Each structure stands twice: as C-alpha cells, then as structure tokens.
Amino acid sequence: MDNHSYNFPSDCTPLTNSKSARKPAGATVVNMGSCGKNPPRDYLLWSLCNTFYVNFCCLGFMALIYSIKARDQKTLGNLQLAQECSDKAKWYNILAAGWNLLIPLLAIFLLVLLLVHLSSLRGSFDFLGEDGFQNFMNLFSW
Structure with missing residues (x-):
C-alpha cells in the first residue's frame, strides 16, 4: 500500500523524506496528578538512624x-495507604527517638545521683576529693 491511497487521521503525520511535509512538534503536556497535595513523607533516614542507635x-x-511500606505505596500510586504507613512510621520514630534520648539521660542522672549520695556520706567515701578514684576503687576491694 502506498502513501497516496492511505488516509491518515488528522492527528497523525506520516514519515516522509520531504522537509516541507513535516509539521513542527508542539508542546507535550504530561499530567502528573493533583498538584494541590504533597505526597506523604516516608521518614526513611530517620528510621534508619533509630534502627541503628539503641533501638x-x-x-x-x-x-x-x-517507612519502606510508605515508600512502596507512594511508588505504586496508593497515596491513602502511603499516608497511613507514613503516619505510623512517624509515631514509631517519635517513640524510638524519645527512648533513645531518655535512656542515656536516665543513666547519667542515676550516676550523678549515686555520686552525690556517696559523696555526702562521712568517712572514706569522698569520691570528689583528691583521692576520689582510690576511694571509689576501695569499695570493690574485699
């Protein structure tokens, strides 16, 4: 079938060798969905930090x-389930970060409280004086 006997649709341009038959290309529009709402966050980096520290x-x-589920659902286009997984990841990260900060602070507080209590005792328990380390080590010698 040659090009002369074939009827082309109005939105198609046949490939030809002549430059005069070519039409200039117009602008291409790609619809990416709704622009008004941001996609949900996945908090992946925060989750990795909380996983490797104390946990x-x-x-x-x-x-x-x-976080991984939220990223997967966002990739698949299921923004509602991605938002639910993102919210859960955020709250688990908040709880993990709270515990990650609370445990070392609690340990420091108990150590300071122990040192203050032991330094207030009379006798050879002066841990903050000149022979503090030696007095501390004397507690463990029998």
Missing part, C-alpha cells in the same frame, strides 16, 4: 518497616 523494644525497626 529499644525494636521501635526503630518497626519505624523502618512502615
């Missing part, structure tokens, strides 16, 4: 699981 009761690991 009390596996809260950081749970946050990492929901």
Whole structure:
C-alpha cells in the first residue's frame, strides 16, 4: 500500500523524506496528578538512624518497616495507604527517638545521683576529693 491511497487521521503525520511535509512538534503536556497535595513523607533516614542507635523494644525497626511500606505505596500510586504507613512510621520514630534520648539521660542522672549520695556520706567515701578514684576503687576491694 502506498502513501497516496492511505488516509491518515488528522492527528497523525506520516514519515516522509520531504522537509516541507513535516509539521513542527508542539508542546507535550504530561499530567502528573493533583498538584494541590504533597505526597506523604516516608521518614526513611530517620528510621534508619533509630534502627541503628539503641533501638529499644525494636521501635526503630518497626519505624523502618512502615517507612519502606510508605515508600512502596507512594511508588505504586496508593497515596491513602502511603499516608497511613507514613503516619505510623512517624509515631514509631517519635517513640524510638524519645527512648533513645531518655535512656542515656536516665543513666547519667542515676550516676550523678549515686555520686552525690556517696559523696555526702562521712568517712572514706569522698569520691570528689583528691583521692576520689582510690576511694571509689576501695569499695570493690574485699
């Protein structure tokens, strides 16, 4: 079938060798969905940090699981489920970060409280004086 006997639709241009038959290309518009709403965040980096640091009761690991689920659902285009997983990942990250900060602060507080209590005792328990380390080590010698 030659080009002369074939009828082309109005929106198609046949490939020809002549430059006069070519039409200039117009602008291409790609619709990416709704512009008004931002896609949900996945908190993946925060989840990784919480997973590798302390990770009390596996809260950081749970946050990492929901972060990956949120990223997968966002990639698939299911923004509602991605938002739900993102919210869960955020709350698990908040809980994990709270525990990650609370445990070292609690340990420091108990150590300071122990040193203050032991330094207030009379006798050879002066841990903050000149022979403080030696007096502390004397507690463990029998």
